[in-house]
Amino acid sequence: MAKANIRQIEAFNAVMKIGSVTKAAETLFVSQPAVTKLLKSFEESCGFDLFSRSTGRLVPTPEAKQLYTETHKLLAGVLRVEKTARSIRNLERGEVALVAFPAISMQLIPREVAKLIKNREGVNFTLLTRTSRSIEDALVTRSADFGLSLVPSDNPALKCEKFAELSMVCGMPSDHPLADKSVVSLRDLQEVSLVALGRDDLSFSIISSAFSRLGISMRPVAEVQMSEAACAMVSAGYGVTIVSSLASFGPWDKGIVFRPLLEPIKSTIWLVTPKFAELSKIAVELIETVRIAIVQHEERARSLPELYS
CATH class of the missing domain: 3.40.190.10 (Periplasmic binding protein-like II)
Structure with missing residues (x-):
């Protein structure tokens, strides 16, 4: 006895729901003989009659009505699977x-x-x-x-x-004298209060090395752990800082401005x-x-x- 397949179940469900082989064929976009063949194959796989044909039209047997309850659940599950697959394919789910x-x-x-x-x-x-x-x-x-x-x-x-690569930029109070410059050199920062990211931060050594290459030393007057903290101090009017360009991404803080560095400092x-x-x-x-x-x-x-x- 051959196993039932999804096309047979679809044809069975359509006939049970609509009550007509002709209309079921239309909804499935196949011919009427094709639906009749699918129903016959499904009956053979089930091992019992699904419809009575003595009246000239298909009348579901009690067994067919019991089976329909389960096949309806099955097709509803198949539709959910198809919908889920479509959502995943369209990146709408995950x-x-x-x-x-x-x-x-x-x-x-x-x-x-x-x-x-x-x-x-x-x-x-x-x-x-x-x-x-x-x-x-x-x-x-x-x-x-x-x-x-x-x-x-x-x-x-x-x-x-x-x-990707990130550039370091110089942040300073909006009324700071260096704010008049379009580009700031590390040499400009020798005589100003520098708020640095802490020594445990990866950028500390990168920035310190950039100062050293110019023959000058980085002398921070304050060290904080995060760039947000450094920018908050600068915005409040204390010192300048060197942070990732990402610090300028987001809402604009009118208390601080950022300038590119003349001596590029990059991080990966x-x-x-x-x-x-x-x-x-x-x-x-x-x-x-x-x-x-x-x-x-x-x-x-x-x-x-x-x-x-």
Whole structure:
């Protein structure tokens, strides 16, 4: 006895619902003989009659009515599967978790994600903020699908590749004398109060090395852990700071302005992903969305310094 297939069940359900082979054929976009053949094959697979034909029209048997209850549930499930597949294909459904360093996870990522999933109610998003040194742990424990870090990973279970480059910029109070300059040199900062990111921050050594190459020393009068804290102090009128260009992404704080540096200081963002797991389509789209946002922001920072005013 052959097993029933989905086309036979569809034909059976259509006839049961509509009550006519002719109209069922129209809804299924097939010929009437095709529906009759499907019904006959379904009856053979079931092993009992589904319809009485003695009156010249198909009349469902009691067994057919019992079977219809189950086949209706089956086709409803198939429709849900098809709808889910379509949503996944159109990136309207899915789950994605990202772990990233603070400077990029405070403004740029949330804003780009909001635009990406605004009209995709079936997408669930999780953002974890971690220091670059602990991002690897979130990926190894599978708390996130991928990570953006300022530190490359050498973990054999992870894949690491260059993602983008960030420029460092100088932030200062809007009424600071250096605000009149379109570009600021590190030499201009020798005699001003410098609010630096802490020595545990990866940028500290990069910035300090840039000063050293000019034969001058970086002498911070304050050290904080996050660029948001440094910018808050500067906005309040205390000193200047050197932070990632990402600090200028988001709402404009009228108390602070940013200027490009004459001596470029760069840092690399690394994309870290599990080596033995494939990313979802929505994760791949999110990665590209963030990459484009960073590149565009960096281009504006280089070509239009006035945007930092």
